[in-house]
Amino acid sequence: MVSIGAATVACAEGRPIFSGYFDWLAAMPETVTVPRTRLRPKTERPKLHKVILVNDDYTPREFVVTVLKGEFHMSEDQAQRVMITAHRRGVCVVAVFTKDVAETKATRASDAGRAKGYPLQFTTEPEE
Ligand code: TYC
Numbered sequence: 001m002v003s004i005g006a007a008t009v010a011c012a013e014g015r016p017i018f019s020g021y022f023d024w025l026a027a028m029p030e031t032v033t034v035p036r037t038r039l040r041p042k043t044e045r046p047k048l049h050k051v052i053l054v055n056d057d058y059t060p061r062e063f064v065v066t067v068l069k070g071e072f073h074m075s076e077d078q079a080q081r082v083m084i085t086a087h088r089r090g091v092c093v094v095a096v097f098t099k100d101v102a103e104t105k106a107t108r109a110s111d112a113g114r115a116k117g118y119p120l121q122f123t124t125e126p127e128e
Contacts, residue, residue, distance in 0.1 A: 048127045049102035051094040051109075053086040059118040061087065067120065068094065071109045096127055 051072070053064070061083055068079035072094055085092035097105065106122035113120025 046098045048096040049099045049124045050096050050127055051102050051106050052123045052125065053082060053092045053094050054121040054123060055086045055090050056119045056121065059113055059120040063113070063116065063118060064120065067109050067112050071105055071112070094122070099124075099126075 053068070064083040064086070065076070065079040068074045068082055069076065072079075074082065082092050082094055095105075096102070102124040106124045109122040110120060
């Protein structure tokens with residue numbers, strides 16, 4: 001005897017078989033909650049690092065402006081403002097980049113000063 005839908009499957013002698021299986025099936029919850037696959041996976045934004053221009057008493061103003069324009073793609077006006085801010089206050093934030101880019105640009109800009117014999121310094125630090 002086999003009755004699909006009822007919880008009995010019996011062999012020829014009427015002895016039920018698979019009864020454990022049907023008990024197991026009956027115990028299954030009617031609804032199963034499956035966590036939804038994220039459509040927008042979580043991605044960490046890379047921390048940004050500031051490039052900072054440091055004042056000194058020797059590098060000519062016009063040279064600082066030239067480096068800012070060349071390495072940081074600033075306009076004459078922007079570069080003048082950043083240079084004069086560092087000159088008056090000691091330091092000025094030039095721009096923010098990912099760590100690698102900030103360090104590369106700070107090194108290249110400082111190297112440009114050193115190549116001319118100037119102590120011009122660009123440093124980096126992580127943004128809060
Ligand atoms: N203080 C320099 C001067 O008077 C000019 C200068 C400005 C140098 C900014 C560096 O980061 C600097 N010649």
